[in-house]
Amino acid sequence: xxxxxxxxxxxxxIGLSRWWGRRGRSACALGAAxxxxxxxxxxxxxxxxxxxxxxxTHLPWLxxxxxxxxxxxxxxxxxxxxxxxGIGLLVILYAxxxxxxxxxxxxxxxxxLMFMGAMLGVVLSENLLLMLxxxxxxxxxxxxxxxxxxxxxxxxxxxxxxxxVTGGGGLALLxxxxxxxxxxxxxELSVVLQSGDLIRAHSLYPLALIFVLLGxxxxxxxxxxxxxxxxxxxxxxxxxxFLHSATMVKAGVFLLARLYPALAQSExxxxxxxxxxxxxxxxxxxxxxxxxxxxGLLAYSTxxxxxxxxxxxxxxxxxxxxxxxxxxxxxxxxxxxxxMAAGIIxxxxxxxxxxxxxxxxxxxxxxxxxxxxASLAMAGVPLLNGFLSKEMFFAETLTQDLLGxxxxxxxxxxxxAGAFSVAYSLRFVHDVFFNGRTIDLPKYPPHEPxxxxxxPVEVLALLCLLxxxxxxxxxxxxxxxxxxxxxxxxxxxxxLAIWHGFNLxxxxxxxxxxxxxxxYFLRNVLFTWFYGLPRLExxxxxxxxxxxxxxxxxWVNQRLENGSLQRYLSIVLVSMLVVVIVATAPLKSxxxxxxxxxxxxxxxxxxxxxxxxxxGAAVLHRRRLVALSVLGVTGLTVSLxxxxxxxxxxxxxxxxxxxxxxxxxxxxxxxxxYEVPAESTSLRRLRDWVVAIGSGVMMSLLVYAVLTRPYDSxxxxxxxxxxxxxxxxxxxxxxxxxxxxxxxxGEITVLAIAGLGIYGLLYGLHLAPPTKDYGGRSWxxxxxxxxxxxxxxxxxxxxxxxxxxxxxxxxxxxxGGFIAGLITAAALILQFIAHGVDWTQKRxxxxxxxxxxxxxxxxxxxxxxxxxxxxxxxxxxxGHFHWPWVGEFELATxxxxxxxxxxxxxxxxxxxxxxxxxxGQDELxxxxx
Numbered sequence: 041x042x043x044x045x046x047x048x049x050x051x052x053x054i055g056l057s058r059w060w061g062r063r064g065r066s067a068c069a070l071g072a073a074x075x076x077x078x079x080x081x082x083x084x085x086x087x088x089x090x091x092x093x094x095x096x097t098h099l100p101w102l103x104x105x106x107x108x109x110x111x112x113x114x115x116x117x118x119x120x121x122x123x124x125x126g127i128g129l130l131v132i133l134y135a136x137x138x139x140x141x142x143x144x145x146x147x148x149x150x151x152x153l154m155f156m157g158a159m160l161g162v163v164l165s166e167n168l169l170l171m172l173x174x175x176x177x178x179x180x181x182x183x184x185x186x187x188x189x190x191x192x193x194x195x196x197x198x199x200x201x202x203x204x205v206t207g208g209g210g211l212a213l214l215x216x217x218x219x220x221x222x223x224x225x226x227x228e229l230s231v232v233l234q235s236g237d238l239i240r241a242h243s244l245y246p247l248a249l250i251f252v253l254l255g256x257x258x259x260x261x262x263x264x265x266x267x268x269x270x271x272x273x274x275x276x277x278x279x280x281x282f283l284h285s286a287t288m289v290k291a292g293v294f295l296l297a298r299l300y301p302a303l304a305q306s307e308x309x310x311x312x313x314x315x316x317x318x319x320x321x322x323x324x325x326x327x328x329x330x331x332x333x334x335x336g337l338l339a340y341s342t343x344x345x346x347x348x349x350x351x352x353x354x355x356x357x358x359x360x361x362x363x364x365x366x367x368x369x370x371x372x373x374x375x376x377x378x379x380m381a382a383g384i385i386x387x388x389x390x391x392x393x394x395x396x397x398x399x400x401x402x403x404x405x406x407x408x409x410x411x412x413x414a415s416l417a418m419a420g421v422p423l424l425n426g427f428l429s430k431e432m433f434f435a436e437t438l439t440q441d442l443l444g445x446x447x448x449x450x451x452x453x454x455x456x457a458g459a460f461s462v463a464y465s466l467r468f469v470h471d472v473f474f475n476g477r478t479i480d481l482p483k484y485p486p487h488e489p490x491x492x493x494x495x496p497v498e499v500l501a502l503l504c505l506l507x508x509x510x511x512x513x514x515x516x517x518x519x520x521x522x523x524x525x526x527x528x529x530x531x532x533x534x535x536l537a538i539w540h541g542f543n544l545x546x547x548x549x550x551x552x553x554x555x556x557x558x559x560y561f562l563r564n565v566l567f568t569w570f571y572g573l574p575r576l577e578x579x580x581x582x583x584x585x586x587x588x589x590x591x592x593x594x595w596v597n598q599r600l601e602n603g604s605l606q607r608y609l610s611i612v613l614v615s616m617l618v619v620v621i622v623a624t625a626p627l628k629s630x631x632x633x634x635x636x637x638x639x640x641x642x643x644x645x646x647x648x649x650x651x652x653x654x655x656g657a658a659v660l661h662r663r664r665l666v667a668l669s670v671l672g673v674t675g676l677t678v679s680l681x682x683x684x685x686x687x688x689x690x691x692x693x694x695x696x697x698x699x700x701x702x703x704x705x706x707x708x709x710x711x712x713x714y715e716v717p718a719e720s721t722s723l724r725r726l727r728d729w730v731v732a733i734g735s736g737v738m739m740s741l742l743v744y745a746v747l748t749r750p751y752d753s754x755x756x757x758x759x760x761x762x763x764x765x766x767x768x769x770x771x772x773x774x775x776x777x778x779x780x781x782x783x784x785x786g787e788i789t790v791l792a793i794a795g796l797g798i799y800g801l802l803y804g805l806h807l808a809p810p811t812k813d814y815g816g817r818s819w820x821x822x823x824x825x826x827x828x829x830x831x832x833x834x835x836x837x838x839x840x841x842x843x844x845x846x847x848x849x850x851x852x853x854x855x856g857g858f859i860a861g862l863i864t865a866a867a868l869i870l871q872f873i874a875h876g877v878d879w880t881q882k883r884x885x886x887x888x889x890x891x892x893x894x895x896x897x898x899x900x901x902x903x904x905x906x907x908x909x910x911x912x913x914x915x916x917x918x919g920h921f922h923w924p925w926v927g928e929f930e931l932a933t934x935x936x937x938x939x940x941x942x943x944x945x946x947x948x949x950x951x952x953x954x955x956x957x958x959x960g961q962d963e964l965x966x967x968x969x
Contacts, residue, residue: 042082043097043111043164046121049079050157054150061146069136072149073129076156080125086113094525096166096230100912102782105169106227109907112166115521119365120163120294122518123286123372128156130496134380135278137493138387148188148276155181159287163294168217168227175213175255175291179206182288186275198271201582205258205268213255213295219248220302229298233528236302249303252295253312260292260346263320267578270339277383280335284342285376293346293368296353297361301528304356314354314442314450320347322453325460329467329559330570334382334392337464338375341418344457345371348433351454355440358532362523363432366536369515370425370507374417377500378468381411384489384497385472390482394471401473403486406494408473410501417504419465419556420458420549425507425515427549428536430458434545455548455555462556467563511536606720606728613735620738630741632748642684649677658732664709672702688854689772692846696862703869704953767918767932768851776856777934777941781914784937785899788944792892795948799889802952825874832874839867847942851930857938861945868946869953888951895943902937 053075060071086095099109113121132149139145158181161174180203187199221227223242224235232239239245256262261269269289273280283289296313303309324344331337345367352364384407385400386392401408413424420430437451478484488494507515516536523531540546559566600611639647653674660667675698682691720728758771758779766774776784843863850856871880903914911917918932 041097042086043095043113044109046079046082047111047157047160047164049075049082050153050160053153057149057153058146061149065136065141065145068145068149069132072153073132075153076125076128076132079160080122080129083118083121083125087118094230098166099907099910103912106167106221107169108167108228109170110166110228111164112229113164115518115523115525116294116297116365117163117525119369119518119522120286120290121160123290123369124156124159124163127286127372127376127500128152128282130376130499131278131282131380134281134383134493134496135276137490138276138278138383148185148278151181151184151188152279152282155185155282155287159291162291166229168221168229168232172210172214172217175259176207176210178288178291179203179210182206182272182283185279185283186272188276188279189274192274194271195274198268198274201268201579202272204586205265205582209255209258209265212251212258216248216251216253216255219244219251223248232299233301236305239302240306245306246308249306249308249312252299252303253316256292256295256350257316258292259295260289260350261320261343262292262316262347262350263323264578266320266323266343267582269343270336271579273333273335273339277335277379277386280339281376281379281383284338284379285372289342289346290368290372293349293353293364296350297365297526300353300361300526304353310354310356310442312354314351314356314440317347317350317352317354318450318453320344321351321457322347325457325464329460329464329563330567331464332394334385334394334397334468334472335379336392337394337468338378338382341461341464342371342375344461345375345418348454348457351450352433352436355436355442357436357439358527358529359432359439359534360436361526362519362531362534363429363436365522365526366432366515366519367429369519370417370429370504373500373503373507374414374424374426377410377414377497377504378418380497380500381407381414384493385411385486387493388483388486388489389478394467396480397472397478398475399473399477400486403478404473404488406488407497410494410497411473412469413501413504414497415465415469417508419462420552422549423505423508423538425504425511427508428511428538430552431540431545431549432534434458434548435543438544451548455552458548458552459555459559462553463559463563466556466560470560509538511538606724610727610731613731617731617734617738620742624742624745627745630745630748632745632750634748634750636748646677646681646684650674650681653677664712668702668705668709672698675701687772689770689856689859692854692859693862696859696866699866700862700869700949700953703866703873707953766916766934767930768934770850770852770854770856772854773850773856773938774934776858777851777937778914778916781903781916781934781937784941785903785914788899788941789896791948792896792944795892795951796889798952828874832870836867836871839863839870843867847938850938851932851934857941858945861942862949864942864946865949865953868950872953888947890947891943892947892951895940895945895947897940898943899937899940902933902940905933 053072056074057068057072061068094112094114096113097111101108132152135148135152136145139148155178158174158177162171162178165171165174183199183203186202187195189195217227220232220239223239223244224232226232239248242248258265272283275283321344324340324342324347328337328340328344331340349364349367349371352360352367354360382392385397385404388404389397389400391397417424417426420426434451434454437454440450441447443449478486503514519536520531601608653670656670657667657674660670675694679691679694679698682688682694758775761779762771762774763769766778768774768778843860846855846863847857847860848855850860868880868884871884906913906915906917909915909917914937916932916934916937918930918934920930
């Protein structure tokens with residue numbers, strides 16, 4: 041359970057930060073940091089007993105769908121977990137001093153911790169479907185973080201763009217994961233990673249790979265999806281530092297490393313991954329050099345470095361994998377420190393424009409020294425961590441033969457990208473901290489930030505130095521265990537020594553350093569050339585695509601949607617008719633081999649009543665009260681039909697639902713005219729008749745064809761296992777609370793949401809009620825008749841007693857939480873009708889919101905409780921007990937789940953109906969007076 045605790049702690053920290061936030065901003069930051077700090081300690085404790093093994097915890101959830109709460113800790117997840125939690129803690133400290141006093145630090149930390157928990161879920165998931173759920177949560181939480189400054193239009197646009205691109209990639213990833221699960225027969229990584237040969241040999245492998253790579257490339261901002269990342273710079277700098285170093289964009293390369301044994305080692309992998317990474321590396325490096333915004337430069341450099349990592353994975357060599365993981369570690373440290381340094385500069389000067397920033401060394405020497413260390417690490421200068429991984433990168437480009445006789449193209453282009461990396465790193469250092477004196481700064485004179493704001497940058501800059509000088513004593517053990525987990529085999533021999541002698545990789549590094557110096561000194565010429573090129577704004581292309589999609593959707597919507605319910609129903613019914621006709625066209629006869637059931641007199645009478653009332657409701661629909669009365673007869677007849685066919689549970693449910701529904705409609709039509717004018721033309725009425733009759737005839741034929749043919753029913757399974765497997769003789773209730781409990785949980789969740797939605801729509805709404813009844817008579821001054829008052833008081837305890845009786849007996853006899861909840865709701869609604877809203881609510885000092893929420897929580901906790909005993913979600917336990925004077929009786933955990941259903945039904949129904957009774961109450965009272 042330690043892995044589950046690691047994921048849950050950041051989410052629990054949201055509540056802690058909000059609670060401590062009442063004591064001040066520092067207390068809020070401390071509360072936000074406590075939970076990740078504990079999670080980091082737990083993770084480090086797991087590392088202490090790790091020894092290159094893989095720990096998997098498995099809790100069954102929906103095993104039939106392949107979805108289980110399965111978590112995995114190996115070297116790869118350990119590496120990313122340490123990056124997420126370690127850098128996350130530093131960013132929390134940094135954000136405390138970065139955010140201004142008027143900004144909601146509690147809201148920021150809530151989004152931040154949710155983002156952190158989602159990323160931990162991605163890297164610690166053993167089940168691919170579970171990983172995908174956390175993957176999508178990272179997109180949603182990053183949307184909230186990027187758009188944190190919602191008053192800024194650029195922040196809103198950047199957040200929408202990030203969500204659209206990464207969300208679309210998430211859908212592609214879903215398709216790829218489903219295909220992998222179909223090929224392998226499991227979504228568990230332990231199985232998938234051992235099935236690489238099976239996956240690559242399957243005909244669906246190319247399609248699965250393309251879908252997975254679309255998810256990876258969109259998340260990690262690879263070409264041509266790179267354009268969203270620079271627009272995400274509208275987020276606060278702490279978000280950018282975390283997003284670029286340890287989360288979000290690193291999720292894509294993490295998935296490459298995770299699925300490497302299953303999807304790599306094929307020609308299509310080589311070309312798709314390596315060429316995409318190479319193009320991204322070059323484009324990012326080139327565009328980074330020509331940026332004037334500090335964060336823009338760092339954003340494009342992130343794109344370039346992500347391309348470098350992707351290229352290494354695409355080379356499909358064991359050493360390429362090791363080099364990619366090493367650069368992930370190094371990039372996280374120097375890029376997080378650089379973003380924090382950029383945030384400090386912006387915080388203290390009021391601008392990020394490098395054309396205004398210059399000469400800051402004399403005002404901010406401490407910050408300048410830290411930024412220079414991180415910049416030189418990014419440039420790949422010796423004795424810093426970036427140099428080691430870049431040299432490994434150059435060495436791997438020399439060993440590939442991806443392009444045949446043109447194999448030299450990749451090392452040459454890699455060296456060019458390295459040169460531009462040196463050039464834009466020099467721009468960051470020289471143009472900001474030297475290059476003359478400061479001019480036109482919004483905040484002057486600039487000064488060093490608060491002491492604690494520099495600590496995160498100092499820690500990360502120190503790591504750049506320590507890893508660069510002492511790699512074997514700092515990062516080597518973590519890199520080795522991560523590489524072994526990613527490769528899923530023995531790692532190759534390699535050395536992290538800072539000196540390997542004079543060789544080609546060293547020569548490439550020197551050429552990159554010299555080339556970067558030349559590019560920087562020629563920057564004026566290059567800027568003139570660059571700005572003379574035709575502008576290709578990928579953002580505008582994206583916006584135009586979105587605009588085209590919206591315009592197309594609007595055109596289709598205008599053709600289909602005109603506000604007419606008749607039209608919508610006609611489209612649906614005609615579509616259904618076409619589908620059924622096409623599907624049943626091969627049938628030679630509608631009549632099957634099963635003999636007909638001879639109808640008796642009660643059945644014929646019931647069917648005639650149903651036909652007559654259904655037609656009556658349709659014909660009389662403009663006279664609302666009459667149509668409602670006829671509709672009530674239809675509902676009652678349906679209930680009797682269920683009872684006739686030995687379905688008492690359905691009959692009870694239908695009856696009570698009918699009562700509550702009729703009351704709801706009566707309250708609603710009170711504010712509507714008695715009659716509705718005819719609006720349909722003769723031609724439209726003819727169309728409606730044709731569609732209605734055609735749909736009815738086709739559905740009747742379809743049902744007849746099915747019922748007169750042999751079919752396998754699932755009923756025997758439930759009849760045989762209801763008592764032995766669910767502990768109840770009432771098969772319907774056992775299905776609802778046990779066999780199909782997850783469906784029921786989803787249904788009551790929807791019911792709760794609907795109740796809250798209706799409450800929100802009606803809250804504060806006041807409508808002028810009619811001054812006279814339908815016959816033109818004025819309303820009686822006695823708004824609460826004595827007879828109704830007395831009868832309702834007598835019925836209330838009786839209805840509650842019946843409700844309790846129906847609830848308790850539901851597991852073995854007709855009844856259950858849903859029916860009991862409706863009976864209780866109907867009894868309470870009667871009090872509203874008889875005594876009015878104020879009188880009733882004074883005597884019912886309870887919150888319907890709380891009842892609904894507690895019921896949903898109770899039902900969910902009942903399902904989660906089964907995990908404690910190693911059983912699938914919502915597994916029911918039951919037993920028989922004997923008490924003196926009571927005798928033998930049965931207890932089942934399903935009764936708690938059923939109690940949750942009961943409370944949700946009561947709360948949601950009363951949320952809707954009691955609030956509806958508020959509408960127009962004051963105006964009606966005034967009218968009567």
